[in-house]
Amino acid sequence: MTIQERKAIPVPQVEARAPIPPQNLRVPGPTPVPPRVLEAQAAPMINHRGPEFSAIMKRITPRLQYFFQTTSPVLTYPASGTGGQECAIVNVFSPGDHVVSVIVGNFGTRLAKIAETYGVKVTRIEFPWGEAADPAIVEARLREISDFRGVLLTHNETSAGVTNDIQSLAAAIRRVSEDALIVVDAVSSLSSIPLEMDLWDLDVVFTGSQKGWMVPPGIMMIAGSERAWKAHKEAKLPRFYWDWTSARKVLETSWQHPTTPPVSLMYALDVALEMMLDEGRDAIFERHVKAGEYVRARAQAMGLELLATDPRYASNTVTAIKTPEGIETKALLKKLRENDNIVLADGQDHYKGKIFRIGHLGYFSQEDLEVVMDTVEKRLGELGFHK
Amino acid sequence: MTIQERKAIPVPQVEARAPIPPQNLRVPGPTPVPPRVLEAQAAPMINHRGPEFSAIMKRITPRLQYFFQTTSPVLTYPASGTGGQECAIVNVFSPGDHVVSVIVGNFGTRLAKIAETYGVKVTRIEFPWGEAADPAIVEARLREISDFRGVLLTHNETSAGVTNDIQSLAAAIRRVSEDALIVVDAVSSLSSIPLEMDLWDLDVVFTGSQKGWMVPPGIMMIAGSERAWKAHKEAKLPRFYWDWTSARKVLETSWQHPTTPPVSLMYALDVALEMMLDEGRDAIFERHVKAGEYVRARAQAMGLELLATDPRYASNTVTAIKTPEGIETKALLKKLRENDNIVLADGQDHYKGKIFRIGHLGYFSQEDLEVVMDTVEKRLGELGFHK
Structure with missing residues (x-):
């Protein structure tokens, strides 16, 4: 179509909105999502650079640290769980880094693909869908592979209904490498299934609001260990939107975000965390x-x-x-x-x-x-x- | 801190939630956000892979095309406006590409920085904050620069309160280059200030829900011209979360998204677009x-x-x-x-x-x-x- 052939676009005819029966x-x-959390979203908008919003982040942040069981800052982004996967990869790795991806289903495959998309070299250890990753097999394979910068794990594989024993897997990895970065996709597990980020020595852990958190989709939460932050400072993959440094700086100086956060979803998370602690x-x-x-x-x-x-x-x-x-x-x-x-x-x-x-x-x-x-x-x- | 020194994290003490007075x-x-739109968010969650959600996208998508004034698909992402900037860059450029960035304030600077972060070579044409980009100056500079793959423009510069004359700027660019990609940050303009994506021959246009759309933050919307889609197919910057191909494929085959969309914000956008068309x-x-x-x-x-x-x-x-x-x-x-x-x-x-x-x-x-x-x-x- 040449520019001369282009026309103004008329108002489209669409099907009218109809009430959606509760599912x-x-x-x-x-x-x-609990009614109280749904309703929390309907509060009027506020300035994401004002004290009222900072007050929300002052509550949300330590409570997320509690559910992650980490002293590291938990950063929040407007994103889906896949955004968490990308955010994890680009913040701690460099082009040409070699990582081992332990795959037990679709989301493990996706995490490996994202790493490859960014030029990270990936070796896969795959288990059939329906089986968990066997720590002994993983340990033996890692000893053969020997030279790797990180290991990508899925805590709960949503596609197969399998929960990996992350504590044992992390211990197995640590027996082979003291400084490998252990990246854990905890999107469909965190807050529902035990995970102890610091005690299990995990390096990057991320999750999404639409799973165990009882909040609509749209918030991704991620934390990095001291080891991950050290790696982050040297990591060379391109990053701007996902950059941890700017997110942490703005959080620590003003309890805010580098770009506009999803304010109404943050209202919801604030209430949901309160309910979760009550339970x-x-x-x-x-x-x-x-x-x-x-x-x-x-x-x-x-x-x-x-x-x-x-x-x-x-x-x-x-x-x-x-x-x-x-x-x-x-x-x-x-x-x-x-x-x-x-x-x-x-x-x-x-x-x-x-x-x-x-x-x-x-x-x-x-x-x-x-x-x-x-x-x-x-x-x-x-x-x-x-x- | 060694692993042995780590301890379980106790439940944190935080300030209690207090009602926020309307601002x-x-x-x-x-x-x-209008009360009707706020309340729309509070509807119960639905499956983002079901027919009820597809029905929403069938209404939202053509209405967004109308406000963008484009026949190209408008893709939606869980993201802030900065996500739109990153999404625009990574989908149409390759490492080493040379682009010209026309800057009249902070958000123009950010767009240029994102391009550089990804290894795109940027030449800046800067105007003092408070002034618009002069199409004659831009045209003259582009003739000197001569070899460039794209031009980055800001429609409305939020930091300076200035609206560029995108129609004249695009015409000036086209006089110098028929195939340069014209990327327009329309975050704080689109739907509030006239913009005709197809008629003005713009290649990438993006915006954010929290501006003129009367919706809380968390949805980024972006469209690419035929020229942009052609460039996209050859573009080599790494992309996964922002990838247009997967977003378009899932939209066109099932009115869905490749990853989980912000469902409650989509409810809000659905109602807001209805109100906007009523006005x-x-x-x-x-x-x-x-x-x-x-x-x-x-x-x-x-x-x-x-x-x-x-x-x-x-x-x-x-x-x-x-x-x-x-x-x-x-x-x-x-x-x-x-x-x-x-x-x-x-x-x-x-x-x-x-x-x-x-x-x-x-x-x-x-x-x-x-x-x-x-x-x-x-x-x-x-x-x-x-x-």
Whole structure:
């Protein structure tokens, strides 16, 4: 089209907005948000450079440090979880650095791809979807590889419903290298499943608001250890939006951000953290343990097979269930959505259509999960599946 | 600190949340958000991979194309305006490319810095803060420079209260180069001040939700021309989070995003766009013209000096006013905030403390601005300033 042929764009005709019926939302993020947190977003805008906003950051920041279990500053960005992956890579590595990527599913693959996109050399240690990374195997492989700058780990692999034993993996890595940077994608685990950033000697940990934090999507949170900050000062990958130095400087001098933060989502996070502390970290963990056990037990009792076969590594935030032979995942999910307003997730990548996933993280009650499992059983029966 | 010395982090003691009194918020973003838009955020979460969310994107996308005046897809990201700057650079340029950066203030400087951070070679054409870029000077300089891949422009320079004549600048650039990529930072202009992406032959245009769009911060919107998409396919800067190809593919195949979008902010944008179309694009422009004229006239009538001396280029979204001799900008802003709940902005960079800025974009009425100007006059008087 030449410039002469261009025309003014008219007002488009679109479908009118219609109210969205409330969903029994059980995808592994976005997760349901408590009414108090939803309403917190509706407060009027304030200046992100004023004392009222700084007061919010003064509450949020130490509380995030508590949930990360770190004395390092926790930085917040307007971003999705994938932004956390990119932010982690560009802040601590240089072009040509060699990292080892321990992959147990789709999000591990993505983290490795981002590193490669930026010119970092990646060696993969892959485990089949549904299995956790075996610390002994990882340790042995790392000894063979010997020369690596960092190791990329996924705490909870959302695509496969598997939780890695990060404490043991980190200890295994440390036995091979004292100064390798341990990068942990904790997007769908942090605050729901125990993680101790400082005690486990992890170097970069990041997460997203739309998972266990009971907040809508849009805030990414990330922290770096002393070792990571030292690496950051030498790291040569290009970074501006994600740059830790500017984020930390503005946080430490004025409890603000280098660029405009998502103010209404910060209101929500402020209230959600308060609710989480009211419940208590251990109580939250315990609720997730029970949720995972309940969903897995119900699935197995109705004759379904889990993707994560070893209960020690089955995730307590998301359960991946193999769709029974002869049933279409898409048809099951559609039936649940249209008849019951229950929203579950399909599989990803090569498991698309082969599994369905139930999120049980953040804001949920035992009753919520009972309704989901009862209904899944009923609808599977209607589709012809019986134990 | 060695690992042995590390301890569990206790629950932090923080100041309790206190209600924030409503502000007469007149910084140039975040801007006030209409009650209907604020409330839209409080709707329950939905699946970002479901038909309900796609329905929102089917409304938002063509309406954004209308406000951008482009047939190109408008992509949305969880990000601030600075994310738009980075997204623009990494999607269309390669390391070693030479671009010319036309700078009239702080945000132009930032855009040039981001390009340099990524290894793009930048030649600057700078104008003093308060002046617009002169198309004749830009054209003459471009002829001297002769070999350049792109030109970086700021439509409305928030730091200086100046609006560049993008149509004339683009025409000047095209007289020198038919295929240079024209990148326009329209963060604090788009939807408030006329911009015709296709008719003016602009290649990359981006903006942010917290400015003229009457939505809280957290959504960045960006579009590329056919020329920009052609460049994108060859461009070699590293990109993953900001990658246009994946964003466009997922938008065009399923009205979704490659990663999790800020769902509650998208609810808000959906409602805000509806309100904007109800008011009408021309009516919105006219309201901003009147606002700019009113604020400038009042400032000058009370004996204040504008940073933008030429009324043809004075911004209709933000006015930068020189703080009178003998008065501290900080003291004035504090007085207005504490006594009147009126929140204005300080200057940036070397103008910090030397100017104050009044935002008049997005959601405001003539009465809002009258209250602001009356009160500024009164408080300046109390601080000892008289005409």
